[in-house]
Amino acid sequence: DAGITQSPRHKVTETGTPVTLRCHQTENHRYMYWYRQDPGHGLRLIHYSYGVKDTDKGEVSDGYSVSRSKTEDFLLTLESATSSQTSVYFCASQGLASSYNEQFFGPGTRLTVL
Amino acid sequence: GESVGLHLPTLSVQEGDNSIINCAYSNSASDYFIWYKQESGKGPQFIIDIRSNMDKRQGQRVTVLLNKTVKHLSLQIAATQPGDSAVYFCAEGQAGTALIFGKGTTLSVSS
Numbered sequence: 575d576a577g578i579t580q581s582p583r584h585k586v587t588e589t590g591t592p593v594t595l596r597c598h599q600t601e602n603h604r605y606m607y608w609y610r611q612d613p614g615h616g617l618r619l620i621h622y623s624y625g626v627k628d629t630d631k632g633e634v635s636d637g638y639s640v641s642r643s644k645t646e647d648f649l650l651t652l653e654s655a656t657s658s659q660t661s662v663y664f665c666a667s668q669g670l671a672s673s674y675n676e677q678f679f680g681p682g683t684r685l686t687v688l
Numbered sequence: 689g690e691s692v693g694l695h696l697p698t699l700s701v702q703e704g705d706n707s708i709i710n711c712a713y714s715n716s717a718s719d720y721f722i723w724y725k726q727e728s729g730k731g732p733q734f735i736i737d738i739r740s741n742m743d744k745r746q747g748q749r750v751t752v753l754l755n756k757t758v759k760h761l762s763l764q765i766a767a768t769q770p771g772d773s774a775v776y777f778c779a780e781g782q783a784g785t786a787l788i789f790g791k792g793t794t795l796s797v798s799s
Contacts, residue, residue: 607786609789614791615791616777616789616790616791616792617732617777617779617789618789619786619787622786632786664731664732666731676734677734679731679732679733680731681729681730681731682729682730682731
């Protein structure tokens with residue numbers, strides 16, 4: 575846990591505004607992930623990254639974009655927030671593709687879109 | 689101890705009981721399974737994993753059982769403690785692909 579942080583931890587915004595969430599890890603992990611967590615759905619993958627500037631879409635990528643310019647930072651952007659994007663967002667990182675037992679999750683960002 | 693059938697969202701047990709949390713997974717090609725624990729206000733935390741070439745794996749007070757025939761995974765917690773109260777998720781995956789998470793079971797332990 576200590577090696578991965580998210581900012582902000584809480585945010586309230588209005589529909590139509592852009593929002594960027596930041597994930598920062600100090601583990602020098604290659605893989606990073608953004609998930610959203612909603613009641614009744616568990617964790618759903620939004621986007622992931624398998625290296626600097628290498629990203630791909632997950633299950634629920636519509637309305638989201640990501641960027642990874644440095645190993646340690648993975649940004650999630652909502653270009654124009656909608657109420658359906660109200661959720662708790664978690665990022666995660668892991669070193670190797672198969673090292674799930676070394677996957678660390680951040681503490682989460684609670685986003686409310688009014 | 690208490691047990692649940694195929695996924696129920698909540699499980700309530702008494703301190704000291706054994707708990708069994710079940711999970712049905714979807715992809716018969718998945719070769720890696722994980723259980724996570726998520727405490728209130730925190731991110732998921734890895735508990736134990738098992739590969740598809742195994743049926744059982746034990747950790748400290750936890751055991752994971754895998755039944756590939758019926759695509760079923762279970763987590764057994766021995767001598768459940770109040771600190772075990774949390775949401776427990778199973779996840780499945782294959783090397784090099786993203787994990788697929790289950791919906792989670794909330795475990796409540798009363799003393």
